[in-house]
Amino acid sequence: MSFTWTAHRFSGGALALDIANSVVLRFDPERRIDRFADPAAMDSFAEAASLYSAERERFGTLAPAPPENRKSLIGLREATDRHFRAQVEAEDRPDLLADLLEAIAAVLRRPAGNSRGTSLDVATAHSALSLIANPEPDRLKICPNCCWLFLDRSRNKSRTWCDMAVCGNRTKARRHYRRNRQGVQP
Numbered sequence: 001m002s003f004t005w006t007a008h009r010f011s012g013g014a015l016a017l018d019i020a021n022s023v024v025l026r027f028d029p030e031r032r033i034d035r036f037a038d039p040a041a042m043d044s045f046a047e048a049a050s051l052y053s054a055e056r057e058r059f060g061t062l063a064p065a066p067p068e069n070r071k072s073l074i075g076l077r078e079a080t081d082r083h084f085r086a087q088v089e090a091e092d093r094p095d096l097l098a099d100l101l102e103a104i105a106a107v108l109r110r111p112a113g114n115s116r117g118t119s120l121d122v123a124t125a126h127s128a129l130s131l132i133a134n135p136e137p138d139r140l141k142i143c144p145n146c147c148w149l150f151l152d153r154s155r156n157k158s159r160t161w162c163d164m165a166v167c168g169n170r171t172k173a174r175r176h177y178r179r180n181r182q183g184v185q186p
């Protein structure tokens, strides 16, 4: 069965973060899933991003990255994840910023191909550049359930989960299950 990109997969609040989040449970070697391991899912991401990404108005209809650019998009994805994760952890890592800038440059140097619309790799590079140029450290967060990066756009910056309906409820359900199993009253 092929994988479908739902609105939930675009909880990052910026295209570059949604791309980084195409790896689920990144730090759990047993449950980690790289959705871009399947090139077809990488291609269908572009269409779904045109519908669901917080930056859909900025980039319009996105075309899939040309096959020869897939590798540089993955490089950009990994550099994006490392840099912004270090930002959330308040680590001083100028080397990770340098890596990300190089990954952006690698994408922008490649011919974009003759696809209609902006290609996904180029749009992701511009999205990452915007996040670097306009950092929002008090809004950039990591979901404690799925480890996704996201921008908390809530008015009082009080969001904990990438998506309350998915990660918030899953965590609540787990807690409920544990309590009941242990016979502890809520």
Ligand SMILES: [Zn+2]
Residues within 6 Å of the ligand: 143, 144, 145, 146, 147, 148, 161, 162, 163, 167
């Ligand atoms: Zn989450």
